[in-house]
Amino acid sequence: MxxxxxxxxxxxxxxxxxxxxxxxxxxxxxxxxxxxxxxxVWSRPKRMERFLRQQGIYGTSYKLLFGDLKDMSSMRTQALKTPMNGFSNDYFSRVEPFRHQLMTNFGKDFFLWQGPIPILHLSKPELVKEVFTRIDEFHKPKVNIMLAKLLPGLVRYEGEKWAKHRKLINPAFHVEKLKLMLPAFHDSCADIINKWKMLVDEMGSAELDVWPDLAKLSADVISRAAFGSNYQEGQKIFELITEKTDLALQTVHSVYIPGLRYIPTARNRRFKVIEDQLHKSLFAIINKRKEALEAGEAVKSDLLGILLDSNSKDIQPVGNGKNHHVGMSLEDLIDECKLFYLAGQETTSTLLGWTLILLSKHQDWQARAREEVLQTFGSNMPDFEGVSHHLKTVTMILYEVLRLYPPGARLSRRVCKDTNLGTFSVPEGAIIAFSLKSIHQDSDIWGDDAKEFKPERFADGISKASNGKNAFFPFGWGPRICVGEKFAMTEAKLALSMFLQHFSFELSPSYVHAPIQTFLFLQPQHGAQIIIHRS
Structure with missing residues (x-):
């Protein structure tokens, strides 16, 4: 017991x-x-705030958890309720009212808070080039999972994976490859020109919102040039990507809380359904093409064909007479295709849209561009040689549009470790951001007419246009400059040339100038109403 x-x-x-x-x-x-x-949520942000202020950089005081997100969102919502008072290229206060207010109060260099993360806004072009050259020290900012899935692939990768993907993708955008895609560009432009001709011939002239048509044009170009299909065949993919973009953008002005994506909200469930449908559609396209290549069919001259060919050649010997494929996996290829669809379509449609708006406003430059196009091509189909080397005026116009209305709002990078940047010491975890709109319209760089549409400033090249400061960054800078820059510019030059061969454009009295910045692209909030006449 x-x-x-x-x-x-x-x-x-x-x-x-x-x-x-x-x-x-x-x-x-x-x-x-x-x-x-x-x-x-508190101690580290306050330490970083003191650290920045000690260097003479001023900004907002940190607010627990949310930082400036609520103020940014409310000011933006209020600003977008009313259009601009008349047509002006000075739209920064409407598009980004909170940052404009801080710039007014603190000067060109300041900081604000995206949740508990400080965003250091800098203004010097030389710092843009330094940040975007030091790619091992400044990485792409971390974003919540919805935004990461919206822009997958090359733009999100770092280090060796980025280098491998860039190497495999580069061949698809070489000049010789772009020449092969010109017929696809021609066909897409011809479709929209025929549509506009029917409208104009019926009424003598036609007023329409050209923005949706330009979005469809760019979508069609991507479908044909990237995947060998036309817009109708790829329309479901574009509809899914558009809905996916809308869902992802709802998270932009909120604090990212890890694990929140696993909560089965209606938005999260719908996002997952769209992801699965996109994956299934792109898997079918890629797998069909891979099977054709394996069966001995010739490599097609579209982006996907070139990418698959480049990927299949990425073989390394591993000994014993065996080889190891180190290229992209099928999932990687699907992610790159998603990126082609979204970035390729939006960038060019945005550039063309603002170009038609500005040429409709500035009839003298429209006439000069048309004269150059007709002297170069007459009524013939524009060829690659002429588009690439003989359109100086058209190129100047497109550069000026990109300067005044760059597709992206900001260039930004995350600081990977405590480091120095120019005269500043920047702490690990901070975000370095550069507003393209403010740099591209800085009178200290571009002159007193910086906010005016004057393509002639580019007559002697980009460097002289910005007084030797090379302050022109519409496609980024450095090793990670946009891989599709030449693709976008070639498409824009060819489309604009074909438009000017057939039509003249006049800004409609119903057009309301109201630029709006989505997460990625600058667009007219109420469309682009233009009166089209036969040329």
């Missing part, structure tokens, strides 16, 4: 000991998590 009591007491002691250990571990985990959480 005594022995039994002792055993029971020993067992109770062991249970108490185990319980104490478990409770201690739980307490340590809870306390550690609390300390880390407190450091993330």
């Amino acid at each position: 005594i022995f039994g009591v002792k055993v029971t007491k020993n067992l109770e002691m062991e249970i108490l000991t185990v319980s104490s250990v478990v409770i201690s571990v739980v307490c340590i985990v809870v306390v550690t998590g609390f300390i880390r959480g407190l450091n993330w």
Whole structure:
């Protein structure tokens, strides 16, 4: 009996000991998590704020967890309720009212808070080039999972994976490959020109919102040039990507909380359905093409064919007479295709849209561009040689449009470790951001007419246009400059040439000038109403 009591007491002691250990571990985990959480949402941001202020950089005071997100969102919502007062290229205060207010209060260099993360806005072009050249120290900012899925592939990768993908993708955008895609560009432009001809011939002239047509044109070009299909065949993919973009953009002005994506909200469920449908559609396109190549069919001259060919050649010997394929996986290829669809379509449609608006406003430059196009091509189909080398006026116009209305709002990078940048010391975890709109319209760089549409400033090249400061960054800078830059410019030059061969454009009295910045692209909030006449 005594022995039994002792055993029971020993067992109770062991249970108490185990319980104490478990409770201690739980307490340590809870306390550690609390300390880390407190450091993330308060202590670290306040230390970074003091550090920035000590260097003479001024900005907003940090607010717990949300930072400036609420103020940015409310000011933007209010600004977008009313259009601009007349036509002006000075739209920064409407598109980004909160940042405009900070620039007015603190000068060109300042900081604000995206949740607990400081965003350091800098203005010097030389710092843009330094940040975008030091790619191992400044990485793409981390974004929530929805935004990461919106822009997958090359734009999100770092280090070796980025270098490998860039190497494999580059051949698809070589000049010789672009020549092969010109028929696809021609066909897409011809479709929209025929549509506009029917409208104009019926009424003598036609007023329409050209923005949706230009979006369809760019979508058609991507479908034909990238995948060998036309817009109708790829329309479902574009509809899915458009809906996916709308869902992802709803998260832009919110704090990213890890794990939130696993909560089965209506938005998260729909996003997952769209992802699965996109994956299925692109998998079918890619797999069909791969099977054709494996069956011995010739490599097609579209982007996907060139990319698959480049990928299949990325073989390394591993010994014993065996080879190892180190190229992209099927999932990688699908991600790159998603990126082709979204970035390729939006960039060019945005550029063409603002170009037609500005040429409709500035009839003298429209006439000069048409004269150059007719002298170069007459009524013949534009060829690659002429598009690439004989359209100086058209190129100047497109550069000026990109300067005044760059497709992207900002260039930004995450600081990977404490480092120096120019005269500043920047802490790990901060975001360095450059507003293209403010740099591209800085009178200290471009002159007193910086906000005016004057393509002649590019007559002697980009460097002289910005007084030797090379402050022109519509496609980024450095090793990670947009791989599709030549593709976009070639498409824009050819489309504009074909438009000017057939039509003249006049800005409609119903047009309302109201630029709006989505997460990625600058667009007219109420469309682009233009009166089209036969040329």
